[in-house]
Amino acid sequence: MGQSITARAHTNIALIKYWGKQNPELIIPYNSSLSMTLDHFYTDTTVRFSTDLTADQISFNGAIADTKTSTQMSQFLDLIRKQAHLPLFAAVETINHVPNAAGLASSASGYAALAAAGSRAAGLELNDRDLSRLARRGSGSATRSIYGGFVEWQRGTNDLDSYAVPVQETVDWDIQMIAIVLNDRQKAIASRAGMANTVATSPYYPAWVETAQAAIPAMKAAIVKKDINLVGQLAEQSAMQMHATTLSAVPPFTYFEPETLQAIKVVQTLRQQGVSCYYTMDAGPNVKVICTSQETPQILAALAPYFSPEQLLVAKPGPGVSYR
Ligand SMILES: Nc1ncnc2c1ncn2[C@@H]1O[C@H](COP(=O)(O)OP(=O)(O)OP(=O)(O)O)[C@@H](O)[C@H]1O
Ligand SMILES: C[C@@](O)(CCOP(=O)(O)OP(=O)(O)O)CC(=O)O
Incomplete structure (x- = not known):
């Protein structure tokens, strides 16, 4: 019976976006990216390898994981089994402390937590760089969730040199994000498919890589x-340049919805009034507002006529991976 290991990883939001893979199998991006890890939103994952199991047993938010999710997670566990020379199945329990469909990348915290708990449970003692490289194989944004604060994913060119490094792990100044949860509809185009389509068809893609x-x-x-x-x-x-590449893809697509523009307008109006606030968006309609804690009450008040309090989630810079 192997050791049971629990790891916690926080999600992150990119300030300079990752958008497009030069190697889809190894998840090597075309451009480097830079993110802020968030304090309130995280994944707890427990892994135990065992001779008693005849298949991976994966529980996701308290229920048996659906086939697509468990297949992806098993494929990721295969990478760990290979690296550790450990031919055993695993019992995995993962819980996302990320509000459903909040547009806060759960694949980032999910694969960073699975990389950390899984590698340790398999007896590997990976340093942060190798942990980041491993998490990258699950989801690109997970590469950055190994570290807290501000984090850069250096694109590299191969499996060995594409990993994240901390930029500022302890953030001792006033910056935070308000996530505006616009709707919980399933997004039509996943980030993986969206970026692949953009790389293949947008004439603006080379300009994206250069500017990013x-x-x-x-x-x-x-x-x-x-x-x-x-x-x-x-x-x-960075966010709007990324979204310009989806509008210029063939066929064109967008993650914008009417409420997205509504939220952006509020931010722009506040800025005209002298409030320091800026918006960013990922592969979904939700808007995240970058601001100071000092100005947050004023920003929340301006958003209140359009969005309910449950739709407005405030997060500060958060920590890197930890073990429980
Ligand atoms: N706790 C977890 N452990 C392992 N995998 C997870 C976990 N949570 C989510 N995932 C994986 O992440 C996928 C969801 O990622 P998806 O890219 O669709 O959205 P997202 O990560 O929330 O947002 P984004 O598109 O911005 O990355 C799920 O299908 C699942 O496979
Ligand atoms: C828009 C983004 O959020 C895209 C994130 O894409 P994912 O990391 O979810 O994609 P895969 O590597 O295919 O799993 C920008 C970012 O987080 O940098």
């Missing part, structure tokens, strides 16, 4: 300066 790469040093400088306005401006630009 150039934005990384600019964002790092803004973080060092603790400049909320510069961080916000660069994040907003």
